[in-house]
Amino acid sequence: MDYKKTLRLCAFARILKLATILLFTSVTFAQIDRVEPSFWYTGMNLSSVQIMFYGKNIAQYDVTISNNVAIENIKKTENPNYVFVTIDTKNVAASELTFSFKSKNKVAFTKKYELKARRENSKFRKSYDSSDMIYLIMSDRFANGNPNNDSDKSLTEKVDRSNPSGRHGGDIEGIIKNLDYIKELGATAVWPTPLCEDNDARGSYHTYGQSDVYKVDSRFGTNEDYLRLSAELHKRGMKNIMDYVTNHWGWQHWMYKDLPTYDWVHQFPGYSQSNYRMTTQFDTNASAIDARNCMDGWFVPSMPDLNQSNPLVLKYLIQNAIWWIEYADLDGFRVDTYSYNDKDGISKWTKAITDEYPNFNIVGEVWMHDQAQMAYWQKDSKIGAIESYNSYLPSVMDFTLHDALEKVFNEDKGEWDKGMIKIYDNFTNDFLYPNISNILVFAENHDTNRFNAAYKKDFKKYQMAMTLLATIRGIPQLYYGSEIGMDGDKSKGDGDIRHDFPGGWGGDRINAFTKTGRTEEQNKFYDFTSKLFNWRKSAAVIHSGKMMHYVPENNVYVYFRYNEKQTVMVVINNSNETQTFKTKRFAQSIQNYQTGNDILSGKTIDLKNDIALEGKSVLVLELK
Structure with missing residues (x-):
C-alpha cells in the first residue's frame, strides 16, 4: 500500500474516532x-x-x-x-x-x-429564639450593593425603579454592606424576603413565585453571595433566617413547564383559586369541598399549588429545605402561607426538618384572627390534639396582637372594649399556646399597612408600640425602615409599603444608614429604637421571665416581667392626659423593691410614692 495513502487513512480514522467521541459526548451532556x-x-x-x-x-x-x-x-x-x-x-x-x-x-x-x-456539630445548630430581635427586609427594596446585577438577560423582568411594582435592584450585597447598621439598631437576626429565582414577567421583585428553588435569583446575586451573607452575619453574632415557600411555586418554574406527574400540582383540572378559608382545616362542620378549595386551591393564578400529599413532591421539598440549611449554614426558617398547605404533608415536612435539626426554629405564617385558631398550628397544641393532629411547627405569628396594634393607639379613652384593654385581652389567651415564648410578635410586615402610615408618623405612638414589642413574651420582629419613620399605605398598593430604603442607592438624596445622613426626625426614631432593642439584648428577664399584668385603668396598662433575680415594670399611658396612679395596687409584683430605673430616660422613680405619667408615653423600669 502507498505509504502516504496509509497515513491519510490513519489520520482519517483518528478524525472519525474523535468525531464519534465528540458526538457521543454531546449526546451525553444533552441527556x-x-x-x-x-x-x-x-x-x-x-x-x-x-x-x-x-x-x-x-x-x-x-x-x-x-x-x-x-x-x-x-x-x-x-x-x-x-x-x-x-x-x-x-x-x-x-x-x-x-x-x-x-x-x-x-x-x-x-x-x-x-x-x-457536614459542618461540625451541624445537627445541633442554635436557632433564633426569644432572646432575638428579627429585622425583616424586603430584599429588592433595601439596598443596591451591586448595580451590575440589576438586570439579567436570561430573566424576563428588568430593573425599573420608577415602577412601584417593578424590580428596583436591592440585592444580597446591599444587605451585607449594611449589616453593621442593622446590628447597631439592636437586631440579632435578619429575615430577607425570598431570594430564590422568580422569573415572572411582572412583580417578580417579591420572589414568592419562584422559578428555581435551588438557585438564588441572579438579580440578587449568586448562591455563593448567599453563603457570604450567612458568614458575615455569623461573624457579628447574628442569625440568617430564610423565607421558605412550601405551598406553591411560580408558573415559570422550569418543572411546571414539564411536570413529572400530573398530580405534582393540584389540578381541578387546571386552575382553581383558594377560597382562603383556613378555618376549614379544623372546622368539624366544614364540607369536604370547602376544605379542599382552601388547601388545594391556588393562591393566585400565577402560583401553581404544590401537592405535598404526593410522596415525590414531599420528599423533594424536605430535601430542598435541608439542603439550604446545610449548604448556606442557616439559622431558621419563616414559612410563607403555612396554613394553606396540605395539612398532613406540611406536618411531615416540618417534622423531618426538626428531626434533622432539633434546635431549628421555624415560624409559620398563620394569618388568622383568633388565638385558638392560631394556637392550633403550633407544635404540641392541645387544640390540635383533639383531632390527633400535630403540625410540629415550633412558632406561629401573633396576628391578633398585630390587629390590636393597628388601632389601639388612636383609642384615647379607656372603655370596656377599646384602648389598652385590647392589648390586655390578647394576653389573657396566652394559655392556648403550647409555647407562648416562641411566637413572633410584630406591629407590621411586608404584607400589611405600615405602622407609621396608620399613625401618621406619631413618634409617641411609635414609642408605645415598640416598647410593647420589646418587653412582652415572644420574639419581636421589626420591618425595615420603621426605625427611621418610614411609612406606606397598603390601600395604595404593595409598592407603597415596600419603598426603597433611603441611602440604599447611589445618588439618593438622603442616606439614612448613617447618623449624619439621617434627618433630625429619622434620628429621633432610630435613636429610640436602637436604645430600646440594644437594652433588650442582655435583658434575660425579658427573654425568659414570666409575665404578670393588671387590668388597664384610665387607658394605662401596667405589666411586669420577672424571674427569681430581676423584675421589670412597664407602664404605657395611652390616654392623652397625664395619669397618676398608686403603686400599692401592684404590690404583688413590686414586693420589696424601692425604686425603678427608667431605661429610656435614665431617671429613677420612687416606688413608694404615686407615679405620674404624661399622656401617650411609657416607662420601662428596672426595679431596684
Missing part, C-alpha cells in the same frame, strides 16, 4: 439537564436521599451506582424526562459517587455525584 439536589451530605438523619435526574427521555435507561452504595428505589413517572433514584447514604463516607445510565447492559453515559462532609 442530563438537571440533577436535584446537585449534591448531598454525609452523616444526615435523612440518609435516604431521592435524587432527581432530568433530561430528554432519560427514563429509557437503567441506573446503577458505584462504591457499593445501595439503591433503595428507582421511580419512573408518566413523564419519560424524569428518573427519581433513591439511595441509602447511611455509613457512606464523604466521596464522589458515579451514576451509570445503561441501555442493553451497556453504559451510555455517567454522572458524578458528590457526598460532602
Whole structure:
C-alpha cells in the first residue's frame, strides 16, 4: 500500500474516532439537564436521599451506582424526562459517587455525584429564639450593593425603579454592606424576603413565585453571595433566617413547564383559586369541598399549588429545605402561607426538618384572627390534639396582637372594649399556646399597612408600640425602615409599603444608614429604637421571665416581667392626659423593691410614692 495513502487513512480514522467521541459526548451532556439536589451530605438523619435526574427521555435507561452504595428505589413517572433514584447514604463516607445510565447492559453515559462532609456539630445548630430581635427586609427594596446585577438577560423582568411594582435592584450585597447598621439598631437576626429565582414577567421583585428553588435569583446575586451573607452575619453574632415557600411555586418554574406527574400540582383540572378559608382545616362542620378549595386551591393564578400529599413532591421539598440549611449554614426558617398547605404533608415536612435539626426554629405564617385558631398550628397544641393532629411547627405569628396594634393607639379613652384593654385581652389567651415564648410578635410586615402610615408618623405612638414589642413574651420582629419613620399605605398598593430604603442607592438624596445622613426626625426614631432593642439584648428577664399584668385603668396598662433575680415594670399611658396612679395596687409584683430605673430616660422613680405619667408615653423600669 502507498505509504502516504496509509497515513491519510490513519489520520482519517483518528478524525472519525474523535468525531464519534465528540458526538457521543454531546449526546451525553444533552441527556442530563438537571440533577436535584446537585449534591448531598454525609452523616444526615435523612440518609435516604431521592435524587432527581432530568433530561430528554432519560427514563429509557437503567441506573446503577458505584462504591457499593445501595439503591433503595428507582421511580419512573408518566413523564419519560424524569428518573427519581433513591439511595441509602447511611455509613457512606464523604466521596464522589458515579451514576451509570445503561441501555442493553451497556453504559451510555455517567454522572458524578458528590457526598460532602457536614459542618461540625451541624445537627445541633442554635436557632433564633426569644432572646432575638428579627429585622425583616424586603430584599429588592433595601439596598443596591451591586448595580451590575440589576438586570439579567436570561430573566424576563428588568430593573425599573420608577415602577412601584417593578424590580428596583436591592440585592444580597446591599444587605451585607449594611449589616453593621442593622446590628447597631439592636437586631440579632435578619429575615430577607425570598431570594430564590422568580422569573415572572411582572412583580417578580417579591420572589414568592419562584422559578428555581435551588438557585438564588441572579438579580440578587449568586448562591455563593448567599453563603457570604450567612458568614458575615455569623461573624457579628447574628442569625440568617430564610423565607421558605412550601405551598406553591411560580408558573415559570422550569418543572411546571414539564411536570413529572400530573398530580405534582393540584389540578381541578387546571386552575382553581383558594377560597382562603383556613378555618376549614379544623372546622368539624366544614364540607369536604370547602376544605379542599382552601388547601388545594391556588393562591393566585400565577402560583401553581404544590401537592405535598404526593410522596415525590414531599420528599423533594424536605430535601430542598435541608439542603439550604446545610449548604448556606442557616439559622431558621419563616414559612410563607403555612396554613394553606396540605395539612398532613406540611406536618411531615416540618417534622423531618426538626428531626434533622432539633434546635431549628421555624415560624409559620398563620394569618388568622383568633388565638385558638392560631394556637392550633403550633407544635404540641392541645387544640390540635383533639383531632390527633400535630403540625410540629415550633412558632406561629401573633396576628391578633398585630390587629390590636393597628388601632389601639388612636383609642384615647379607656372603655370596656377599646384602648389598652385590647392589648390586655390578647394576653389573657396566652394559655392556648403550647409555647407562648416562641411566637413572633410584630406591629407590621411586608404584607400589611405600615405602622407609621396608620399613625401618621406619631413618634409617641411609635414609642408605645415598640416598647410593647420589646418587653412582652415572644420574639419581636421589626420591618425595615420603621426605625427611621418610614411609612406606606397598603390601600395604595404593595409598592407603597415596600419603598426603597433611603441611602440604599447611589445618588439618593438622603442616606439614612448613617447618623449624619439621617434627618433630625429619622434620628429621633432610630435613636429610640436602637436604645430600646440594644437594652433588650442582655435583658434575660425579658427573654425568659414570666409575665404578670393588671387590668388597664384610665387607658394605662401596667405589666411586669420577672424571674427569681430581676423584675421589670412597664407602664404605657395611652390616654392623652397625664395619669397618676398608686403603686400599692401592684404590690404583688413590686414586693420589696424601692425604686425603678427608667431605661429610656435614665431617671429613677420612687416606688413608694404615686407615679405620674404624661399622656401617650411609657416607662420601662428596672426595679431596684
